[in-house]
Amino acid sequence: MPRASPERPSLTAALARSYAEHGLASRSVLLAVSGGADSTALLVGTARVRDTLALRVEVATVDHGLRPEAAEEVTSVVGLAARLGLTCHVRRLALQPGAGVEARAREARYATLEVLRQERGLDFVATGHTLDDQAETLLMRLSRGAALRGARGIHARAPTLIRPLLACSREDVLAFLATEEVGFVRDPMNADPSLFRTRVRLDVLPALNRAAGFSTVEHLATFARLASEDEALLAGLADAAWERLALDGGGLDAVGLRALEPPLSRRVLARLLVSAGARVDHATLERGRDVVARGGAMPLSDGFLLKATGGRVRCVGPGPQAPPAPLVLAGPGARGDFGAWRFQVAEGSAPPGVLALVLEEGTAWPLTVRSRKQGDRVRTRAGHRKVQDALVDARVPAEARDAQPVVVDARDVPLWLPGVVPRFVEPGAVACRHSLWAFPPASSERKTPPL
DSSP, X not given: OOOOOTTSOOXXXXXXXXXXXXXXXXXXXXXXXXXXHHHHHHHHHHHHHHHHHTOEEEEEEEEOSSOTTHHHHHHHHHHHHHHTTOEEEEEEOOOOOSTTHHHHHHHHHHHHHHHHHHHHTOSEEEOOOOHHHHHHHHHHHHHTTOOHHHHTOSOSEETTEEOTTTTSOHHHHHHHHHHHTOOOOOOGGGGOTTSHHHHIIIIIHHHHHHHHTSOOHHXXXXXXXXXXXXXXXXXXXXXXXXXXXXXXXSSEEHHHHHHSOHHHHHHHHHHHHHHHTOOOOHHHHHHHHHHHHHOEEEEOGGXXXXXXXXXXXXXXXXXXXXXXOOEEEOSTTOEEEETXXXXXXXXXXXXXXXXXXXXXXXXXXXXXXXXXXTTOEEEETTEEEXXXXXXXXXXXXXXXXXXXXXXXXXXXXXXXBTTTBOOOOOTTOOEEEEEEEEEOOOOSOOOSOOO
């Protein structure tokens, strides 16, 4: 008979503590039960502690449509739930065998359980993952080259999902079921050597235990738990670094990114690439960090380009971006959008964070907001300057210059480059009561005061 680990609490005590620690006392849970050992122990154990926790419990079992014997397994789960006084819901799917069936079945199962949870008004779905599942997942991910994020393994809790048996081993599960004299089914997929998890469970983990001279399951699971805590800390630091380094107009401050320690620079750079839609792997990040360190550019997958020039690091999408359509403002009260910018001709002071061009008496209407043109020049305190030079000096990325608004009057004379060049007002000019307000693209990373 399997024996529970003597240094750990009983399965029912572990279940009760897990439910309580995750705030499920006096709440509700939908148990996902396949009829296998782990989920059966979850069902019986939860039934034993539900009254103590004032826990509302319902059961769900899913037939994926992949095996004819699954119908009998569903019947056994329904019968066991009935004997324990619990409502059981049956959901049948029609999955097709073939490549990726394990992942497809898991995705469909979780989606079905979540829909049922919402329909029944329950707080959480609970699954029967154990310490052994955690150890197997860790080994699988490490073998595929996972970093600390992947080493987190299986989470004990997600927004509407809980895994209350994650502190119990498979030996604990089998010992509990033997004590309770409850049978369970054996899914033949768990012995299918074509599945990576099966090979890890039946070949790799036992070999590791033999090599170590003791069971490594709990040690591996502990590492996954500690990795999850460490990753949460590093992710928080990376988020703070992102907020600090993100530049108005997109991209990251190159000097600041180079100064980050490698664990943070990788995470911040990965966020930049992912937010642009580029694919990320370890090799790409290492090559990207090298480009950031020395400057220049690097091609990425799917036509993306990583650029580290002009003190800014950015990820540029494939192909040239078409400039926004011109916006014509006929007079007072006119408003509209130019790309991600919004403009309005209004009276009074502009709201905080909004740029403003004070209009003069005799302004040649209509005003037009358009992209730059070759030969454009704008008036500054030092005289006229080429718009192109002003954009370069302001470190507006080359790929973003066509999206930079240029405000011109009816004679096509540039008056203003919002956020880049302030409007020069001739001495003695008389202002009218109207201003042109420019609402910049929504950004919490604006680092420069409005111009």
